[in-house]
Amino acid sequence: MRLRLVPDHTEWDFFKYRTLTFGVSVVAMIASVIIWIVVGLNFGIDFRGGTTIRTQSESAVVVGEYRDAIAPLGLGDVSISEVYDPSFAENHHVAMIRIQAQGDQESVSGETVDQVLAALKGVDPTIRFTQVESVGPKVSGELIQTAILAVCAALAAILFYIWLRFEWQFSVGAVAALFHDVIVTIGIFSLLQIRFDLATIAALLTIIGYSINDTVVIFDRLRENLRKYKTMPLIGVMNLSVNETLSRTLMTSGTTLLALIALLVLGGDVIRGFVFAITWGVIVGTYSSVYVAKNIVLWLGVKRDWTKPSNTGGNQFANIDA
Template sequence: MRLRLVPNETRIDFFRYAKVTFGGSLIAMLLSLVLWLTMGLNFGIDFRGGTTIRTESTQAVDVGVYRSALQPLNLGDVTITEVFDPTFGDERNVAMVRIQAQEDQESVSAQTISDVEAALQTVDPSITFPSVESVGPKVSGELIRTAFIAVGAAMILILIYIWLRFEWQFSVGAVAALFHDVIVTIGVFSLLQIRFDLATIAALLTIIGYSINDTVVIFDRVRENLRKYKKMPLRDLLNLSTNETLSRTVMTSGTTLLALLPLLIFGGDVIRGFVFAIFWGVIIGTYSTVYVAKNIVLMLGVKRDWSKPDANQGNQFANVDA
């Protein structure tokens, strides 16, 4: 007896509420942009600038105790991460303490660093500080620009890839869905003021890759059905293709979410933003594949000239290896 989340054959009309779903996506993107411009993002140390202090101790690292010791200093965004390395012995416990740049200061002052070291020594007398590294506002500003350039470059390359593999209508639909995913995700981060750092950028790139993978699977089935059902209306053909791949979509997204859920709940503050971005991205990426990318393709239409002797003529890039 096998568990089936989706019946073998489904006949869901994904375009039945197309105006509602597509309109809702446009509204969500608009609201996300408004939130981004008005509330801004809660940038982490990577983008604000700050200081990283490496600690070593013979006692086990207790992140909660460290955080409680630093709380009276009112340093703002402080991230404490225990460092695990198989080469470390039982007497070598390492942690990284990251402190955001303070107001009107190029970097965290020497006095602030001394206060942090003193506060940690009160809870762990054996603690030492082998290294201190600072990231200034100029470097953090360059990181912001580089991060968004990376996201934009990924979308452009994906647009070119889909264009070569399928047709330009599919390329526009896929990239529109990716823009939808990234902008709405940034809007959620702005609304909830979740820390936005380089790990979040990595999550956004992961979302782009995950979303486009699901989109390509459906588009590949669409291309097969375009040859198989030469006279079927495009709307019915897109519905058929989505229904045929629905089981795969649900199983892939569902198992990914099941793997991410424990990390989201028990992973702690250090990785929660990263995991939340991927968790939300899987949901919004699956939605955009079904309700955004296909709607764009339907609106643009796909030219099918079956009067040619060779049905593949004019589609010479269709069989480019994935």
């Protein structure tokens, strides 16, 4: 017997409360923007400026002990991560310590660096600093601009691709869903004051890719069913398409979440923000694929005079669990 997350044939009405679900999405986006403006983001060192210190020691790096030793210095946002390299000798252990800019200073002062070194020597007497680099506010501002451009470029490329492959209504729906995912994710980061850094930008780009993948799968089945059921109302064809791909959607999202939750619980502080963003994005992206993208397509409507033959290539396994 095969394990099935949903029955072989479902007839759930996903658009019964389409006005309510779409309204919730709009409210969530507006609330996220307001929180973003009022509360602001908890920018990490990448966007706020600071100093990066590369350490080397003969003993293994214990991130928790390093963090406990530096905490009494009151330096604010401190990020510590171990560096792995196959070329390192057995007694060659390296860590990267990033400390946010202190006050109006572009970098951490030499006195503060000496205090950090003294604190870490209490944990490991063999530790030494091999490299100290600073990132000023100007560079941080450029990173913010580059991050915004990266997200906007990804959205524009997806808009163009969906427009070419499907119809413009599909393209508008897909990009609206992606905007929803990105804005709501930024809103939750602002609300919970989770550190927002370059890793979070990478997570946002990952969310965009994951969300559009799920949306395109349903769109592809919708296009196929529009050719097959030419007299069925659009809302009926949409419900049919979502039901037919439901098993695939739940299996993909479920297995992805299993891995992400394990990383969220056991991965440690270094990657927690990145993993949380992707975890939240998978949940919101799955929701928006149906209740944002499809609602907009339903509202805009699509032409029904399909003259091309039905092409099911690549879709025959969309409703199979495994």
